[in-house]
Amino acid sequence: MRIVIVDDEPLARARLAAQVAESGLGVVVAEAANGLQAIRVVESTDPDVVLLDIRTPGMGGVETARHLAQLAKPPAVVFTTAYDEHALAAFDANTIDYLLKPIRSSRLQQALQKARVLTAGQARDAGVMSNDAARTHVSGQVHGDLMIVGIERVLYFQAGHGYLDVVWDGGSLLIEESLRSLKSEFSERFVRVHRNALAAIAHIAGLTRDDAGNHLVSLHGCDTTLPVSRRLMSQVRTRLR
Amino acid sequence: MNTIASLTRTDPSAAERAVEDLADLFRASMGEVRNLATFEEEFDLVRGYLNIEALRLGTRLQTKWDIDAIPTSGRIPLLTLQPLVENAIYHGIEPLPEGGLIEISARCEDERIQISIVNPVTNTSTPHHRGNRLAQDNVARLVVGPFRGAWRSGD
Numbered sequence: 001m002r003i004v005i006v007d008d009e010p011l012a013r014a015r016l017a018a019q020v021a022e023s024g025l026g027v028v029v030a031e032a033a034n035g036l037q038a039i040r041v042v043e044s045t046d047p048d049v050v051l052l053d054i055r056t057p058g059m060g061g062v063e064t065a066r067h068l069a070q071l072a073k074p075p076a077v078v079f080t081t082a083y084d085e086h087a088l089a090a091f092d093a094n095t096i097d098y099l100l101k102p103i104r105s106s107r108l109q110q111a112l113q114k115a116r117v118l119t120a121g122q123a124r125d126a127g128v129m130s131n132d133a134a135r136t137h138v139s140g141q142v143h144g145d146l147m148i149v150g151i152e153r154v155l156y157f158q159a160g161h162g163y164l165d166v167v168w169d170g171g172s173l174l175i176e177e178s179l180r181s182l183k184s185e186f187s188e189r190f191v192r193v194h195r196n197a198l199a200a201i202a203h204i205a206g207l208t209r210d211d212a213g214n215h216l217v218s219l220h221g222c223d224t225t226l227p228v229s230r231r232l233m234s235q236v237r238t239r240l241r
Numbered sequence: 242m243n244t245i246a247s248l249t250r251t252d253p254s255a256a257e258r259a260v261e262d263l264a265d266l267f268r269a270s271m272g273e274v275r276n277l278a279t280f281e282e283e284f285d286l287v288r289g290y291l292n293i294e295a296l297r298l299g300t301r302l303q304t305k306w307d308i309d310a311i312p313t314s315g316r317i318p319l320l321t322l323q324p325l326v327e328n329a330i331y332h333g334i335e336p337l338p339e340g341g342l343i344e345i346s347a348r349c350e351d352e353r354i355q356i357s358i359v360n361p362v363t364n365t366s367t368p369h370h371r372g373n374r375l376a377q378d379n380v381a382r383l384v385v386g387p388f389r390g391a392w393r394s395g396d
Contacts, residue, residue: 011248102243
């Protein structure tokens with residue numbers, strides 16, 4: 001099997017790589033020090049298994065796993081952690097496996113054997129996406145590449161025909177998610193301004209009207225204005241207070 | 242422990258030093274709760290602890306000491322500063338992909354000694370993992386109790 005190791009500590013990666021080599025069950029094709037790096041590396045190396053530290057700095061391991069699950073060929077994810085209680089609270093039978101550090105070689109072999117039995121498709125269905133906490137990033141395809149954008153940089157989400165347009169301060173990307181699920185996930189940061197749009201409260205510059213008297217919301221760092229539904233107007237005003 | 246397990250393969254003498262530093266910390270933590278140490282002894286414990294963390298975090302952990310202004314023979318409850326430095330790393334270095342600087346400084350003013358431990362994480366940052374404040378509560382108890390010191394947390 002082809003394996004990627006993700007851990008912010010070089011010595012932890014070195015030991016795990018040596019243990020993988022000794023197990024004879026796989027070969028380490030790449031390493032990454034944090035979640036964002038991990039997604040890039042997994043995309044380019046297409047591994048079967050990712051050994052993923054839960055506490056990677058920046059984007060945590062759990063969220064990293066959710067982004068990995070959206071890749072065309074998602075790898076099986078095995079979490080590693082130095083914290084027993086954390087693992088027990090956050091994971092149930094849905095997770096392929098998790099390993100406590102310092103990882104025993106026999107446990108690593110068990111996990112890798114388990115991963116070998118599972119197909120990548122089953123890994124996607126295994127429920128690593130079931131975590132309820134709001135993501136800190138959204139990811140989607142731009143010209144065939146996976147693009148990852150911090151949620152604080154997103155200006156608005158707008159639904160089109162069968163896709164969703166994410167407009168952020170550096171461009172835009174398309175994602176395959178529903179406005180409804182985004183609304184509930186990011187309800188703290190975003191307000192629904194229209195049947196087809198969510199606007200980032202922190203980026204809203206103000207409310208205006210066009211010549212016909214329709215309400216519009218304007219956003220910092222963006223020339224586009226979004227129409228505001230009449231029935232949502234009072235809710236929008238409340239959230240902007 | 243994971244760090245030491247890794248070092249035993251690649252750098253046995255570094256593993257040996259880490260075990261020695263860890264032994265000092267274990268010994269201190271199993272001692273009498275109200276033992277008073279000199280500042281020198283407590284700073285030594287902190288240095289040993291930082292050596293271990295430096296192995297683990299590599300260049301992500303930088304430290305700066307400015308403690309010459311206080312008498313090193315002064316007394317302090319054992320393991321008062323080490324848990325705070327540990328906190329500073331847990332909440333202030335580990336969440337940052339690039340790491341950062343821990344500053345430990347001590348001043349003497351109006352017959353009071355003030356020790357500051359500063360990490361680079363600000364209040365506006367996303368919390369890494371909310372702690373249970375155990376370390377701060379324990380230290381406050383040590384300092385405010387029999388020692389009659391003043392304790393102020395800057396979070």
